[in-house]
Amino acid sequence: MVAPLKVGLAGLGTVGGSVARLLQKQESNAPESNVLATRCGRPVKLVAVSAKAEAEMHALGIPGLRFVPSPATLAADPEIDAFVELMGGAGDPAKSAIEAALSAGKPVVTANKALIARHGVALATLAEKHGVALNFEAAVGGAIPVVKTLREGFAGNSFERVYGILNGTCNYILSRMEGEKLSFADCLREAQRLGYAEADPTFDVEGFDTAQKIAILASLAFGVQVDPDAVFVEGISSIMPEDLEAAAELGYRIKLLGVAVRTEQGIEQRVHPTMVRLDSPLAQVMGVTNAVTVDPAGFPPITLVGPGAGGAATASAVVADLADIARGLRAAPFGRPTEALIGSRRAPMQRHEGGYYIRLAAVDRPGTFATIAKHLADEHISLESIVQRRRNGEPHGGSSPDSAQTPAPVILVTYATTEDAVRKALSEIKNRGVIAGNPQVIRIEKN
Amino acid sequence: MVAPLKVGLAGLGTVGGSVARLLQKQESNAPESNVLATRCGRPVKLVAVSAKAEAEMHALGIPGLRFVPSPATLAADPEIDAFVELMGGAGDPAKSAIEAALSAGKPVVTANKALIARHGVALATLAEKHGVALNFEAAVGGAIPVVKTLREGFAGNSFERVYGILNGTCNYILSRMEGEKLSFADCLREAQRLGYAEADPTFDVEGFDTAQKIAILASLAFGVQVDPDAVFVEGISSIMPEDLEAAAELGYRIKLLGVAVRTEQGIEQRVHPTMVRLDSPLAQVMGVTNAVTVDPAGFPPITLVGPGAGGAATASAVVADLADIARGLRAAPFGRPTEALIGSRRAPMQRHEGGYYIRLAAVDRPGTFATIAKHLADEHISLESIVQRRRNGEPHGGSSPDSAQTPAPVILVTYATTEDAVRKALSEIKNRGVIAGNPQVIRIEKN
Incomplete structure (x- = not known):
């Protein structure tokens, strides 16, 4: 078996911890049970981590890891072959660490939707310049392989529309409001109690999280430069139980959707509460589950449904991205050369x-x-x-x-x-x- | 832009014709509208075809194509970079043509489920030996990217189960039987009239088509050698309207499923009419649509739903496979080296x-x-x-x-x-x- 892919990982929160444990679990298997190494033709080995405190690394209980206090130092470490960024946040230290890795010619995997939505084009350009991968499957839809599907699965097709349920918190709240005839405020509290919503829920419930994700999917599907400011955004806080009841009576269900659609005015990107027909695949998706429908030109749509969050589900996507690197599979981050991406602008919603x-x-x-x-x-x-x-x-x-x-x-x-x-x-x-x-x-x- | 990927295509039936037209449509676009070339970084150009009669080629109306009567001669033609097999059939001429292409070091794309199910391991071994791709996304689930998803999307995960609705004819018949309270025979006639079922429907309605497909998915998910004889098969011809009615009353719906599941006795592969809970994603899938649920160890399942047949949908998968070749992306045909595939045996259904x-x-x-x-x-x-x-x-x-x-x-x-x-x-x-x-x-x- 050839040399392992040596991985440096920055960020040991829920997802980072799950990635570390998943890699360790495969490494500690007997060779014939290490499915990751079997699939990649080489082991994928976590060798060094960065986190706010070294104690987080020791808490993993994985022997032989090296601790590097600075994420950017780890990113450019000559001993690692690939860098995984799971710190989050649209700016530093995540951004400078990824830049350091790419500039040092190291492929990068990240789950950071905010960073990819905000700086995706610049980072993809840097990755392209150095001929390395920048993979972000986990940034949208958790374990659902929607980035790979849009990047590689429909290379010969144009799309009419890509849309989906991209925020589990909002879908949980709307599902509960409908099922239990409860108010938005009551369901939000319930979601916070269960850990599905943050103490400050604005980012989720006002649609900003979905906007970052649909901006990424719009770029992959339509070749527009990723730009969350091009997305019209409206959240779910004004939805009342009577709206959900009326929707059902009319044959609809209300979902917070991110939608990117080809129109005569260009690519329209929007996030808002939406009436979808009760018999549509998206209407069936309840609770924290995510789903994306891809509407290609010329044949019926494809819908992907699955867990959009959670440590194990998100780690699955991160490790699949690492496996592509270990196997030497590299597609352009947004599915085409960055110079081919066209400018996006905010949808004129009045039209x-x-x-x-x-x-x-x-x-x-x-x-x-x-x-x-x-x-x-x-x-x-x-x-x-x-x-x-x-x-x-x-x-x-x-x-x-x-x-x-x-x-x-x-x-x-x-x-x-x-x-x-x-x-x-x-x-x-x-x-x-x-x-x-x-x-x-x-x-x-x-x- | 670098040199085009020159494609030879054998078989000009519904799918072959759709592939030829899709490639031609992209080629005849202005460069900035040729999404396929943009995504691949190079054009993908159909240069030669093989079919039963040269008239089939002329009927396409695509200028400049070369006709090669023998598929195997086309497959090894020094002027082509990749070979697409869309003739169908588990034996020759499809088999020998693919062998000729692989032996000549040319990557192959096929939609031929019968051939991959029957000779997949031998062909994958040959592809591996010559270091070229053998891609067969279109063999299972039409436009649904389920082969790529299982091959690349969950590299770090083990699976508990992979199961789905893989035959549109059967799903159409069962949907009609339930919706209209009609007999199997009446719905079969209707399906034949609409072109959803063959004159001899045995291959579809008795489950053999689904068996070939689940054998392929089982190999990708569990690393067993693909073998349709390892699948227990039972069709839908004995299902009565009263079964569908009773199922609904009990909270179920009847679907013909292909199922591959990890058990204590090994990987159990089976095809049979199955009661699925009405609230499951598969129960929502009606008519000719296909769907696959992937059940990974450790987190909730992922379901992919979409058109499982039709010229445009199947051509989409064929062209995506070609695009991977044009981009230089190559994964092992069954997701891992063929020597790592383990023997499969027929599930002991009595257990x-x-x-x-x-x-x-x-x-x-x-x-x-x-x-x-x-x-x-x-x-x-x-x-x-x-x-x-x-x-x-x-x-x-x-x-x-x-x-x-x-x-x-x-x-x-x-x-x-x-x-x-x-x-x-x-x-x-x-x-x-x-x-x-x-x-x-x-x-x-x-x-």
Whole structure:
């Protein structure tokens, strides 16, 4: 058997610890049971680590590891053949450590979505210059091999759309809200208690985590320069249990999706709560599970479903990336030369086209619904469904909302229209004083 | 841009024609729109073809192609860099053409599941000897990148189980039978009319197609030598509409699955109609769609869903395999050196462990159910559910089947037991004359 691939690992948190243990487990197997070495044709051996404290290394209980206090020093260490960055964070020390490794001609594996989303093009350019791999399978979708699938699995195809459930926290919260008819706040607390959500949940629940991930997938699928600022972002904190209930009644389920789609205006990248049809594969995905649908030009979509987080699942992706390096497999980080990547720009969401779900609190007086209908018609918005509920929660049947004796929410589902038209119509409706509060607007994604 | 990868293609049926057109479409694009060349860093150019008649080549309307009557001559042609085999069939001319290409040091792409299932180890050994790729993504699951996923995506992991819906014809028939309450024969005719089933449907509906595919996946996942004879096979022709109805009532759906699973007796490979829980990802897959679930040791499963057949979808996988060759990515055909593959043997199905669905036509006389219960108990089989239907199709409620006034089917769902125990118990029950006809037995797969 040829020489081992000697690995240096910076960051010993949940994922780093799992990677170290997985490599050690394979190394300590009898040769015929070391599947990693068998698959790679050579052992993959962890030789040195960097962490905030040397005690973290000793806690692993793996003998013979060398501790290097500085990640950047470890990255360029002549004794390592590949560098794994699992510290996280969009800037230093992760960034400078990866730069040090690439500049020293060492291939890099990272799970750092923030860094790849923010500095992916510059890092890929550096990797290309030095002819080494920059692999980041674990940055999106945990154990789901979505980066490899987009980078290598459809090389001859153009894509129409790539979209998915990329944040387990949000999917857990929405699943619980629907299943238990609980409020967003209650489910968030539950998610925090179970360790699915951070003490400051903003990054997850307001969609920023999903935005970084869809920016990476958009780059792989469409060849745009990865740029999280090109993504329109809206989170799930305004979703109410009545929206989830109405969605189900209308044949939909609400998911926080990251969507990258080819439009006449270019590649539109967006993250927002989305109505997906109940019979779509993404609608079936509940709890912390992630899923990505790849929509190629010319044939039906492919959906990948699996664990999007967790130490063992994420470590699996990191080690698969290392195995590609050990085997000498190297594709361009974003699937094509960086000079071929085209500039991305923020999607002009006012020109977004699609169906909309709109929930209004209509004021209970004659003419309210006529006013609503007029302003929708003025913007050429056609309605697919109208649902009004009585106070007791039962649908109101066929009678006009105007005849309701008590104020009640009105739910409208539009046919395809533009964001601009919806915003204008709702602004006029609000100005007329026929609705209380702000309308709830949720985009519908075709499948 | 570096020199193109010059491709020779043998076989111009549906898939061959789609591959030729896909390559031609990319070549005729402006350089910046040739995504294949951009992704590979070089063009991929079809230069020569082989087919039964030269007219098939002219029908493509692609200028400048050279026709080579003999596939094996084309395979070793000094003017081509890679050979694509899309003729099909487990023997010659496909086999000798691939051998000629590999022996001439040319990488090979094939969609030929029968050939890979039957001669995969020998061909992989030859590819290894000459240091060239043997890629067969399109042999299993059409456009779904399941071969790459198993070969490269989980290099550090062991698997517990790989299983899936690998035959669109069977899934279409079962979906129609359930949806429309039609018989197997009616749905088969419908599938034949729509072109989803062959005039002789045996290969599909009796499970042999699925067996070849699961043998390939078992080799990739578990490192056993690919061998379709090691697979236990049972088809769907005995499934009745009442089985599908009973399954739904019990919270299951019936799918023809290929399953490869690690057991104490080794790797068990089997194909049979299977009860899967209604909330499992595989249960959601209807119609001609395929799906594979990969169950790694240590974290939740990953499921891949997509089109398992069709010219464009299959061509996508063939071209992705070519792109790997153009990029210089080469993994071992079965994910590890052929000498590391271990022998496979036919699963001893009598030792298969799991739950069972059993449908009996119980003779209507006192003591029938006591006899059935006794023989199950003698084999230590415990029952999870018992359903008896009245003639009008309504469940019988809580009363004992013995009290039924007319003979009626009895449905039993067992807790985990062995195939051996079930067969013995049913044989005794039949010998006692308390049931009419043969019992229907369908295995239940945990998820």
